[in-house]
Amino acid sequence: MTTTAVADERVVRTSPVASVMKRPEIGALLAAVAIFAFFALTTDTFATAQGASTWLDSASTIGIMAVAVSLLMIGGEFDLSAGAITGFTGLVVGVLTTEYGLNIWAAILVSLGLALGVGFLNGLMVMKTGLPSFIVTLGTFFVLQGIDLAGTKALIGQVAIQGMRNVPYYDQPQKLFGSSFELAGGTVVVSILWWIAVTAVATWVLLRTRVGNWVFAVGGAKQSARQVGVPVVGTKIGLFMTTAGCGWLVGMLLLFSSSTVQSNTGVGQEFIYIICAVVGGCLLTGGYGSAIGAAFGALIYGMANQGIVYAGWDNNWLKAFLGAMLLGAVLLNEWVRKRAEESR
Amino acid sequence: MSDDEKVSATGKRIGRVAREYATQQAKEAARRKEQEAAETPITADGPAIPPRGTPIIEVTDIGKSYGRVIALKDVTTSVKAGEVTCVLGDNGAGKSTFIKILAGAHQHTEGKFLVDGEERHLSSPRDALALGIATVYQDLAVVPLMPVWRNFFLGSEPVKGIWPARRLDVEFMKKTTRSELLAMGIDLRDVDQPIGTLSGGERQCVAIARAVYFGARVLILDEPTAALGVKQSGVVLKYIAKARDRGLGVVFITHNPHHAYPVGDRFMLLRRGRSMGDFPKSELTVQDLTSMMAGGAELESLAHELERTMGADSEVVADLKAEAEAEAR
Numbered sequence: 001m002t003t004t005a006v007a008d009e010r011v012v013r014t015s016p017v018a019s020v021m022k023r024p025e026i027g028a029l030l031a032a033v034a035i036f037a038f039f040a041l042t043t044d045t046f047a048t049a050q051g052a053s054t055w056l057d058s059a060s061t062i063g064i065m066a067v068a069v070s071l072l073m074i075g076g077e078f079d080l081s082a083g084a085i086t087g088f089t090g091l092v093v094g095v096l097t098t099e100y101g102l103n104i105w106a107a108i109l110v111s112l113g114l115a116l117g118v119g120f121l122n123g124l125m126v127m128k129t130g131l132p133s134f135i136v137t138l139g140t141f142f143v144l145q146g147i148d149l150a151g152t153k154a155l156i157g158q159v160a161i162q163g164m165r166n167v168p169y170y171d172q173p174q175k176l177f178g179s180s181f182e183l184a185g186g187t188v189v190v191s192i193l194w195w196i197a198v199t200a201v202a203t204w205v206l207l208r209t210r211v212g213n214w215v216f217a218v219g220g221a222k223q224s225a226r227q228v229g230v231p232v233v234g235t236k237i238g239l240f241m242t243t244a245g246c247g248w249l250v251g252m253l254l255l256f257s258s259s260t261v262q263s264n265t266g267v268g269q270e271f272i273y274i275i276c277a278v279v280g281g282c283l284l285t286g287g288y289g290s291a292i293g294a295a296f297g298a299l300i301y302g303m304a305n306q307g308i309v310y311a312g313w314d315n316n317w318l319k320a321f322l323g324a325m326l327l328g329a330v331l332l333n334e335w336v337r338k339r340a341e342e343s344r
Numbered sequence: 345m346s347d348d349e350k351v352s353a354t355g356k357r358i359g360r361v362a363r364e365y366a367t368q369q370a371k372e373a374a375r376r377k378e379q380e381a382a383e384t385p386i387t388a389d390g391p392a393i394p395p396r397g398t399p400i401i402e403v404t405d406i407g408k409s410y411g412r413v414i415a416l417k418d419v420t421t422s423v424k425a426g427e428v429t430c431v432l433g434d435n436g437a438g439k440s441t442f443i444k445i446l447a448g449a450h451q452h453t454e455g456k457f458l459v460d461g462e463e464r465h466l467s468s469p470r471d472a473l474a475l476g477i478a479t480v481y482q483d484l485a486v487v488p489l490m491p492v493w494r495n496f497f498l499g500s501e502p503v504k505g506i507w508p509a510r511r512l513d514v515e516f517m518k519k520t521t522r523s524e525l526l527a528m529g530i531d532l533r534d535v536d537q538p539i540g541t542l543s544g545g546e547r548q549c550v551a552i553a554r555a556v557y558f559g560a561r562v563l564i565l566d567e568p569t570a571a572l573g574v575k576q577s578g579v580v581l582k583y584i585a586k587a588r589d590r591g592l593g594v595v596f597i598t599h600n601p602h603h604a605y606p607v608g609d610r611f612m613l614l615r616r617g618r619s620m621g622d623f624p625k626s627e628l629t630v631q632d633l634t635s636m637m638a639g640g641a642e643l644e645s646l647a648h649e650l651e652r653t654m655g656a657d658s659e660v661v662a663d664l665k666a667e668a669e670a671e672a673r
Contacts, residue, residue, distance in 0.1 A: 204511075209510070209511055212512075213490075213497075213498060213501055213512065216487065216489070216494065217498055220488065220489045224484075224486055224487050224498075225487065225498065225499070230499045287489045
């Protein structure tokens with residue numbers, strides 16, 4: 001079989017280990033297992049049902065945003081306004097209901113519309129101007145932050161929403177966004193279910209739909225994608241709107257789980273989302289990454305966040321830990337990308 | 345060794361590689377027929393490929409001018425099913441203008457442009473595609489980090505199921521990518537690997553296979569070997585021959601006569617925007633092709649220049665003079 005011999009010469013050979021190691025989320029998965037094992041062995045409460053509900057709770061809202069941000073990053077863009085939008089949407093609902101007596105469902109829809117509008121504007125500005133999304137969304141971030149702080153104060157004279165529980169029909173959306181139930185001795189907050197659902201849908205869309213294929217393409221090589229007929233502008237604007245939509249979801253989850261929202265909610269979280277997405281295998285340059293990896297990244301964040309408390313350490317070590325994780329992940333991802341792009 | 349000699353030596357090596365492939369082609373064609381019989385052929389919709397030898401594109405005295413600048417004038421040639429038409433010319437000879445007219449990116453201002461015997465004015469690349477004329481540009485339009493099978497169908501992904509469960513037909517995509525590449529003679533064990541891990545020649549071939557699958561009858565290849573090494577160029581030449589064997593008409597643009605000659609059936613030479621003739625292979629040798637491309641007058645002046653530096657009795661100079669004289673006749 002001379003022909004086969006000729007063909008085999010050009011075939012790329014990969015060992016099974018190497019092909020598993022090529023999955024973008026593998027690093028985050030291994031790190032999550034290691035961190036779980038570490039805190040489970042060094043602290044008493046970490047591996048109990050009660051302990052697990054605490055760190056899952058803390059991972060869930062971060063996780064929803066990290067997944068959305070990972071899609072956006074695979075599509076080659078950033079969104080620094082992703083944190084501020086979670087506070088903004090909660091404040092809109094709080095102010096409209098407590099101060100202006102709007103029906104709570106109407107207020108929730110209004111805030112969803114505003115969030116999608118912000119996402120659309122982010123996307124439109126990035127696509128029409130060709131400016132880096134880093135700068136454009138930094139602008140929207142500061143605008144939203146200003147509105148959150150100054151707007152709230154001007155309208156209700158306070159920096160936090162109060163009296164949400166007295167709003168008519170409060171318990172209806174509260175069931176959807178803020179309830180919890182007992183399971184095997186632990187408390188499962190509903191945001192964990194939302195987190196799992198968002199991760200599952202995002203992973204499915206990314207890997208098994210046309211839109212997912214386009215997301216990879218617009219992030220990996222915009223010009224090539226355009227040449228073969230991928231709707232580049234629509235895909236990218238859709239990604240910005242998805243991120244803002246998830247910001248709205250997290251805003252509702254935060255509002256209805258605590259029945260209040262501070263005017264600085266979400267500020268500073270945008271970098272945590274990006275860290276989780278990068279730890280999960282997303283490249284800063286786009287075109288590569290994983291939604292489920294970002295969920296693992298958020299899990300690592302949640303576990304470290306609570307594990308440090310259980311271990312009785314200074315909470316601020318979390319920051320140093322996250323930074324180290326980020327650097328490690330960037331180096332790993334860069335290595336993976338070089339291998340993937342290597343011309344033979 | 346002068347640069348010219350290097351180029352010609354490289355070209356000869358490529359010619360040899362290509363000839364080796366040609367002998368292999370017979371064996372591979374037999375193997376492919378077996379495969380085709382075993383698998384159900386998967387083809388996209390579009391105009392059918394006519395029988396071998398039927399002209400698909402015919403251009404007569406075609407020309408293009410931008411205001412007062414004449415970019416192309418009096419070009420006549422044809423592209424037949426199952427044949428390779430090579431368009432040769434140096435930089436700035438008008439090759440780009442010519443292929444842009446064929447690809448629908450530019451409109452001709454003079455002459456006749458017939459597709460399937462009907463006169464056409466293509467107003468966009470989409471028009472050309474609808475007629476089955478596909479162009480593979482040098483950047484190939486692939487996304488390096490994406491797997492081969494995702495790249496193959498990018499922008500035209502097949503789906504199955506009803507929304508919201510509508511999803512990519514992954515199995516079909518992988519199977520088709522594998523079989524289409526196999527039909528072009530690329531045997532990938534893993535279509536899941538990022539396309540960036542393929543060599544430049546293989547990526548070129550994936551782009552060609554994609555165009556063929558999506559209904560191309562005429563394939564326009566814009567300098568596919570320009571950025572490749574000797575061996576890779578040989579691989580691409582092999583796939584050009586494959587596409588031809590599948591009955592497609594191929595327009596192969598190059599400035600290297602040693603690449604063009606082994607696979608070409610018809611040669612159209614461009615110089616300074618004008619056609620220097622349109623020849624079937626039987627009327628030309630590779631030496632004729634080389635000297636015509638360099639141009640008689642240029643060769644003469646080059647010979648004079650080299651005479652001063654290398655001495656009149658130099659072998660190279662003597663060769664050049666002889667070629668220049670042959671050209672003048």
